[in-house]
Amino acid sequence: MANGSRQAAWEFFGLELxxxxxxxxxxxxxxGLRVFVSGGYIGQxxxxxxKPQLDVAQRIDEALQxxxxxERMWRQLIDDRRYAEYFAAAAELERLATVLCDFEPFVIPGLLQTAEYxxxxxxxxxxxxxxxxxxxxxAARLERAQLLRGETRPLYWAILHETALRVPVGGPAVMARQLRQLTMLSRERHALVLVLPYTAGAHAQMGKSLRLMEFADAPPTAYTEAVYSGNLLDDPAVVKRTRAAYDLLRVAALPPxxxxxxxxxxxxxxERCASTT
Known part of the structure; x- marks a missing residue:
C-alpha cells in the first residue's frame, strides 16, 4: 500500500472511531479511560x-462493542510481513518523526545498514x-533507509557500542563496506553517528537497544526491543526516563x-583482512 493511500486509510480509521x-x-x-490511554490520544x-497499538485497538473494540x-483494520494497515509484528507500529511511526535517536549495543541500526549487512x-x-x-x-529495510535521504528527513542520531563495529557480520568485506557507509552518511550529514567505546565500561543501556522518536504534532515516544518482542512507550514519565538514559549514553560516547x-x-x-583472504 502506497504511503498516500495508507494515510487515507488511517484517516478513515479515525473517522470511523x-x-x-x-x-x-x-x-x-x-x-480513553476505558481503554487505558488519555483522551488526547483518542483525539490523535x-x-x-x-496510530494505536494492537492492544489498544482491541480494547477499543471491547469498549465500543x-x-x-x-483490530481488523489495524491488522490490515499496520501488519506487514516484511516486518516483525512487534516492530510494525514503530516502523509506521518513524516515517512521521522529526527526530530519531537510536542506540544499538550489538548491531548496526537498520536505517544505516547496507544490503549485504x-x-x-x-x-x-x-x-x-x-x-x-x-x-x-x-528490500523493506533498504526502503526504510531512504528516510534519511529525503528532503524532509528527520534529524538522526545513532549511538553504537563498539561491539557493533567488531562483530564481523557477513565477513570482513561486508563489514568494511558497512563501516564505510557509516562514515559516508556521517560526512554527508545524513546522520550523526557516535561510538560508545569498550573503555566506557558500564553504561545506561547494558545490552538493550533504545529508540526515541519526536514528532511535530504529537508527544514523543520511546521504543525498546527484546527477544521477539518490542514495546512502544507513550507514558510521559517513562519517556522522560528513556531520554535521560540516552543523554547518559551521549555523554559517555566518543565525540563525533x-x-x-x-x-x-x-x-x-x-579491508586488510579481506585483501588477505
Missing part, C-alpha cells in the same frame, strides 16, 4: 496523527526461510570526529 464513539455517547476522555487517533472491526543479519535469524522472504525483508576515526580504523582493519 469518532463515529462509533459518538454513537456510544462517549467523550474522548471517557473512551481520530485525526490520524498517531464493535465486533473486532478496529542486512542480508547477513536476516539470514542469521531466518536460516530456513525461503529466498523470496529473505529478499523481501532486506573521534567516533568517525574509530569507525574508519575498524574499516581499514577489515
Amino acid at each position: 469518532k463515529r462509533r464513539r459518538e454513537d456510544a455517547g462517549l467523550t474522548q476522555v471517557e473512551l 487517533f481520530e485525526q490520524a496523527i498517531r 464493535t465486533d473486532g472491526i478496529f 542486512a542480508r547477513a543479519i536476516t539470514l542469521a535469524s531466518n536460516p530456513f526461510a525461503p529466498e523470496g522472504h529473505i529478499e523481501e525483508i532486506v 570526529e573521534a567516533s568517525l576515526a574509530l569507525i574508519e580504523s575498524a574499516a581499514e582493519d577489515y
